[in-house]
Amino acid sequence: MTKRDIAADAAKLRRPVAADPLGPNSEIGRKLKQYYDELVSDEVPDRFASLLAQLESAESARKKD
Amino acid sequence: MAVSAAFKTDLLAAIPSLRAFAVSLSQNADRADDLVQETLVKAWDKHASFQPGTNLKAWLFTILRNEFYSQMRKRGREVQDSEGLMTARMAVHPSQHGQLDLKDFKVALEQLPEDQREAIILIGASGFSYEEAAEICDCAVGTIKSRVSRARTRLQDILQISGEADFGPDAIASQVMGSSAA
Numbered sequence: 001m002t003k004r005d006i007a008a009d010a011a012k013l014r015r016p017v018a019a020d021p022l023g024p025n026s027e028i029g030r031k032l033k034q035y036y037d038e039l040v041s042d043e044v045p046d047r048f049a050s051l052l053a054q055l056e057s058a059e060s061a062r063k064k065d
Numbered sequence: 066m067a068v069s070a071a072f073k074t075d076l077l078a079a080i081p082s083l084r085a086f087a088v089s090l091s092q093n094a095d096r097a098d099d100l101v102q103e104t105l106v107k108a109w110d111k112h113a114s115f116q117p118g119t120n121l122k123a124w125l126f127t128i129l130r131n132e133f134y135s136q137m138r139k140r141g142r143e144v145q146d147s148e149g150l151m152t153a154r155m156a157v158h159p160s161q162h163g164q165l166d167l168k169d170f171k172v173a174l175e176q177l178p179e180d181q182r183e184a185i186i187l188i189g190a191s192g193f194s195y196e197e198a199a200e201i202c203d204c205a206v207g208t209i210k211s212r213v214s215r216a217r218t219r220l221q222d223i224l225q226i227s228g229e230a231d232f233g234p235d236a237i238a239s240q241v242m243g244s245s246a247a
Contacts, residue, residue: 021217022189028220029189031170036190038167039085048080051102052073055109059068 068112075121076105082191086126089186090133092175100136104129120197127201130183137179165224173223177216184212185220 022029083104087097107128108115115124174182180202187198188209199206220226 021214022185027165027226028217028224031165031167032185032189034167035170035174036085036089036186039088040081042081042084044080044084045098047098048101048105049077051105052076052109055106056068056073063067 068109072112072115076108076125079122079125080105082122083125083129086186086191087129087133089174089190090130090179090183096136100129100132103132107132123193123197123201126187126191126193127203130201165226169224170220173220176223177219181212181216181219184209185216188213 022032080101083101084097087100087104088094091097091100104125108125111128115121177185183202184198187193187201188195193201195206195209198209202209
């Protein structure tokens with residue numbers, strides 16, 4: 001095996017890591033997803049649904065004018 | 066043009082992601098919900114400028130991010146959340162069992178500059194591509210890449226995770242590279 005072959009093999013080994021440094025094999029990547037998923041699954045307060053309902057009724061009121 | 070029912074349904078569906086992104090950016094739950102509210106109102110007003118078939122989530126994230134930075138400029142840096150500063154001062158202890166605590170991770174994340182935090186969240190958690198993240202942040206793809214990389218290095222430093230390369234395929238590669246260079 002020449003030095004060039006070894007370097008090429010090393011590059012091959014390295015590629016998946018370089019492609020996804022935050023993937024499931026990375027502690028930072030896993031924690032990042034855990035942190036975010038917890039936030040996403042947080043219960044959404046009612047104020048947002050009411051806000052959209054309000055925007056909608058304001059719009060239909062405007063249309064009647 | 067009236068706001069379609071489909072648009073409204075899509076807005077509702079996007080709220081959990083918007084809140085997660087808003088908390089990640091502002092590191093404050095109350096401010097985050099204000100940001101989401103402002104985003105929804107703006108999205109409603111500007112719905113005609115959204116091109117159906119394109120990524121609504123990315124469009125909404127862009128609005129939210131712009132709102133966050135414009136609020137930050139208005140408030141000025143000096144009124145930074147005091148709760149955040151407190152936790153930032155708390156020391157992060159390296160984990161005993163190699164298992165990183167989520168609480169420690171949050172403290173570390175909070176210490177990142179906003180541009181690095183948003184980049185690593187968009188790429189590592191929200192599921193956006195580098196191209197999409199670059200569009201959301203209105204910068205070059207290369208800029209996002211370097212911010213993500215700096216954020217990752219900084220988090221590893223704070224959390225004292227000695228490079229994951231120690232046991233990953235990277236380590237093998239660097240050993241091989243090292244020996245071939247010797």
